Amino acid sequence: MKVFDIAIFGGGLSGSSTALNLSKKGYSVVVIEKQQKRDLVSCAGGMAASMADFISTDITSVIETKVKSVHFTWKSSDKVIADIPGGSSFWVVRREKLDKLILEEALKYGTTIIRASEAISINKSGEVWNFVCSDETIIHSKFLVIADGSESKWASYLNLGPKKPKYAKTLAIRLEGLGNISKDSVRFDFGSIKYGFAWAFPLKDSVNIGLGTFIGNHGLENYELNKGIIDGFGFIDSKYKPMHKKLRIWSGIYKLNHENALVVGDAASLCDPFLAEGIRPALISSFYAAECIDKCLISNTSNLDEYSQAMTNNWGKSMAWGKRIANVFYRFPKTGYKLGVKRKTAPQRIAQILSGEMNYSDIAKRVIKRLIFRSQS
Numbered sequence: 001m002k003v004f005d006i007a008i009f010g011g012g013l014s015g016s017s018t019a020l021n022l023s024k025k026g027y028s029v030v031v032i033e034k035q036q037k038r039d040l041v042s043c044a045g046g047m048a049a050s051m052a053d054f055i056s057t058d059i060t061s062v063i064e065t066k067v068k069s070v071h072f073t074w075k076s077s078d079k080v081i082a083d084i085p086g087g088s089s090f091w092v093v094r095r096e097k098l099d100k101l102i103l104e105e106a107l108k109y110g111t112t113i114i115r116a117s118e119a120i121s122i123n124k125s126g127e128v129w130n131f132v133c134s135d136e137t138i139i140h141s142k143f144l145v146i147a148d149g150s151e152s153k154w155a156s157y158l159n160l161g162p163k164k165p166k167y168a169k170t171l172a173i174r175l176e177g178l179g180n181i182s183k184d185s186v187r188f189d190f191g192s193i194k195y196g197f198a199w200a201f202p203l204k205d206s207v208n209i210g211l212g213t214f215i216g217n218h219g220l221e222n223y224e225l226n227k228g229i230i231d232g233f234g235f236i237d238s239k240y241k242p243m244h245k246k247l248r249i250w251s252g253i254y255k256l257n258h259e260n261a262l263v264v265g266d267a268a269s270l271c272d273p274f275l276a277e278g279i280r281p282a283l284i285s286s287f288y289a290a291e292c293i294d295k296c297l298i299s300n301t302s303n304l305d306e307y308s309q310a311m312t313n314n315w316g317k318s319m320a321w322g323k324r325i326a327n328v329f330y331r332f333p334k335t336g337y338k339l340g341v342k343r344k345t346a347p348q349r350i351a352q353i354l355s356g357e358m359n360y361s362d363i364a365k366r367v368i369k370r371l372i373f374r375s376q377s
């Protein structure tokens with residue numbers, strides 16, 4: 001009976017990068033991916049350049065735009081422009097290409113993939129996980145990584161992450177051409193949709209446009225990407241095919257591991273509840289997951305508590321502030337735009353968050369310091 005070191009449910013960004021990190025360390029890894037192929041991923045593709053350090057392969061070929069400035073608007077007008085620090089520290093990547101590149105690299109290092117299949121039952125005998133898959137394959141592994149995304153059925157089954165995940169609702173399209181979006185900028189439009197924002201992130205010859213709504217379970221099912229938004233991005237009378245997706249967002253600090261099992265990426269509800277940044281936590285969680293599993297395999301132990309702790313320290317603490325900011329900003333968006341975007345230093349701060357130079361805790365500390373200073377003077 002072959003027992004893999006690690007089985008991973010889901011071959012998206014977090015599953016593939018966990019597979020790459022672990023197979024590069026010399027472990028036997030199997031990825032079980034539900035889809036036969038992923039030609040289009042519902043993701044705007046914005047990522048901090050610093051995240052490349054968390055990917056153990058060169059991703060230059062999938063960077064489509066090196067972003068120099070962020071343009072904010074309120075209902076398509078009242079523009080505020082912020083330059084991204086460091087010139088090109090925020091990129092737009094074509095997500096389906098990024099995921100494919102990382103997965104192919106993992107395969108080169110010996111990862112096995114089972115496609116168009118998923119686990120239909122799981123159990124553990126002693127220290128070994130046993131999975132029966134929908135294509136009747138039976139898999140055994142020492143460790144299990146859940147990376148099956150926002151619709152995860154295994155995270156809650158194994159009591160990993162929040163019992164009742166919170167969701168943002170998103171609607172995304174990709175349009176040919178660049179509209180009025182300048183090649184090296186990204187656009188955030190507030191005020192056009194309730195409890196969220198619209199975005200336009202340019203690729204080489206097309207634009208990822210989308211809407212996200214983050215609080216109050218406000219749906220986008222019946223939402224037309226109406227003229228206001230599409231016109232605002234410079235696309236007149238365009239035909240489009242919307243992709244609707246529920247996105248699990250960060251809602252609190254939860255345990256993300258058990259003995260021999262952990263959860264990464266969207267399945268772990270890590271996505272930023274203010275700006276929908278999910279690439280960064282997918283990569284960070286994949287990195288720490290691999291580090292912790294490696295330690296366990298080296299020392300022949302199974303306690304992965306260090307993983308949950310690393311995610312709390314390196315992500316959760318900042319997201320706690322991100323959630324508070326989102327709650328206030330999206331409930332009072334006009335005031336939010338005035339204070340959070342139009343204030344002299346504010347857009348620069350958001351640009352610094354996007355580029356990974358600052359996090360929400362840093363911002364909160366600055367605001368608290370300012371308030372203390374004011375109250376004392």
Ligand SMILES: Cc1cc2nc3c(=O)[nH]c(=O)nc-3n(C[C@H](O)[C@H](O)[C@H](O)COP(=O)(O)OP(=O)(O)OC[C@H]3O[C@@H](n4cnc5c(N)ncnc54)[C@H](O)[C@@H]3O)c2cc1C
Pocket residue numbers: 009010011012013014015032033034035038042043044045046047117118119147148149150151152153170171172201210245246247264265266267271276277278279280282
């Ligand atoms: C419209 C939209 C725009 C976004 N824009 C950005 C952005 O600009 N920047 C950013 O940082 N983040 C963005 N995000 C968030 C980001 O896309 C996600 O956080 C990221 O994709 C998480 O990767 P993942 O691997 O965890 O999940 P996924 O990419 O969803 O991968 C999950 C994988 O698991 C597979 N799967 C599902 N169920 C099973 C199963 N039972 N068994 C086996 N396999 C299974 C799926 O087929 C899929 O391949 C956006 C999200 C949306 C919806």
